[in-house]
Amino acid sequence: xxxxxxxxxxFVQGPISSEKIAQSIANHATKTDxxxxxxxxGQIRADEKPEGKVIAIEYTCYEEMALEKAFxxxxxxxxxxxxxxxxxxxxxxxxxxxxxxxxxxTSSKHRKAxxxxxxxxxERIKAELPIWGKExxxxxxxxxxxxx
Amino acid sequence: xxxxxxxxxxxxxxxxIGADSLEIENPGSSEVLRLQLLQQFPALQSLTFRMAVDRxxxxxxxxxxxxxxxxxxxxxxxG
Numbered sequence: 001x002x003x004x005x006x007x008x009x010x011f012v013q014g015p016i017s018s019e020k021i022a023q024s025i026a027n028h029a030t031k032t033d034x035x036x037x038x039x040x041x042g043q044i045r046a047d048e049k050p051e052g053k054v055i056a057i058e059y060t061c062y063e064e065m066a067l068e069k070a071f072x073x074x075x076x077x078x079x080x081x082x083x084x085x086x087x088x089x090x091x092x093x094x095x096x097x098x099x100x101x102x103x104x105x106t107s108s109k110h111r112k113a114x115x116x117x118x119x120x121x122x123e124r125i126k127a128e129l130p131i132w133g134k135e136x137x138x139x140x141x142x143x144x145x146x147x148x
Numbered sequence: 149x150x151x152x153x154x155x156x157x158x159x160x161x162x163x164x165i166g167a168d169s170l171e172i173e174n175p176g177s178s179e180v181l182r183l184q185l186l187q188q189f190p191a192l193q194s195l196t197f198r199m200a201v202d203r204x205x206x207x208x209x210x211x212x213x214x215x216x217x218x219x220x221x222x223x224x225x226x227g
Contacts, residue, residue: 042227059226062158062219065203090226102227122227130200130219131226132159144160145225 005078007071010088011061015099016041024087028107034084036111038118042102044095052137056096057145062130073124081117083108088121090131151214159222164191179209181218197222 012020021041028034047054074086085107095101104121108114126147133145155170162168175181178199186193199206200219212218 060159061226062156062200062203062221065200065219068203126227127224129226130158130221130224132222133225134159144222146223147225147227 005071005074007067008074009067010070010090011063011066011092012089013091013093015091015095015101016089016103018100020089021100021103024103024105028085031084031107033109034107035109036114037105037107038111038114040102040104040118040122041100042122043100044097046097047135049135049137049143051141051143052139054097054135055138056094056136057101057133058094058136058142059090059092059101059131059133061090061092061132066129066131069129070125073121073128077117077121077124080120081106081108081113083113083117086117086121088125090125090129094136153212153214154217156217156219158219159225160195161192161197161220161222164195165189165220174212174214177209177211178206178218181212185220195222 025037028037044057045054070088078086083106087105089103091101104118104125106114106118106121135143135145151174152171153174155172157165157168175184178201198221200221201210201212202216
C-alpha cells in the first residue's frame with residue numbers, strides 16, 4: 001500500500017559516514033521485494049586550481065526551498081519509476097577531500113529502475129537544489145564551486 | 149502592513165552584498181528589484197543570479213507583494 005509522503009530533511013551536518021551508508025543498506029534487508037539497489041556517492045575531489053589545491057568544500061543551502069524542491073523531485077521520480085525506496089542525503093558545512101558529501105540510494109524489484117532513477121536523481125539534485133559549495137584551497141584562498 | 153519585503157542572499161551573492169538577509173522597501177517587481185540591487189551593489193553586475201519568490205524560482209518578471217520572501221540565488225553547485 002502506498003503511503004502519503006511528506007517533505008523529509010535531506011541535510012546532514014558534516015560528512016556522510018561509511019557507517020551511515022552501511023546501516024542504510026542493512027535497513028533494507030527486511031524489504032524482501034527488493035531485487036536491486038543503486039547507490040551514488042559524491043566524494044570531495046582534490047582539484048588543482050591555479051590558486052591552490054582543493055582541501056575541502058563548505059556547503060550552504062537555502063534550506064526551505066531545497067527541501068520543497070527535493071520533495072518535488074522525489075515525487076516526480078517515484079511517479080516515473082517503479083521504486084520500492086529512495087533516500088537522499090546531502091552534507092552541509094565543511095567536508096574534507098576524500099569525504100562523502102552526497103548519498104543517493106534507490107531500490108527496486110529490478111535493477112534498471114533503481115539505476116535509472118538514481119542517475120536522474122543525482123542530475124536533478126545538482127541542477128535544481130539551491131545548494132552552494134565554496135572550495136577551500138591549501139593556499140587558504142576560497143572560491144565558489146561551479147557545477148559542470 | 150508596511151510595504152516591505154524580506155531579501156535573502158546566498159553563496160557568492162551574500163559575500164558581495166555583505167549580508168545574507170535584508171529587509172527592504174518593496175520595489176513592486178522582480179525587475180525593478182534587480183536594477184535597484186545592481187545600482188546599490190555594483191559588484192553584482194558581473195555575476196549571474198536568479199531569484200525565487202516565496203521559495204519558487206521565477207522565470208520572468210514577477211510582481212512582488214508586501215511580506216514576500218525574495219531570494220537571490222547564484223548558480224547552484226551542490227553534489
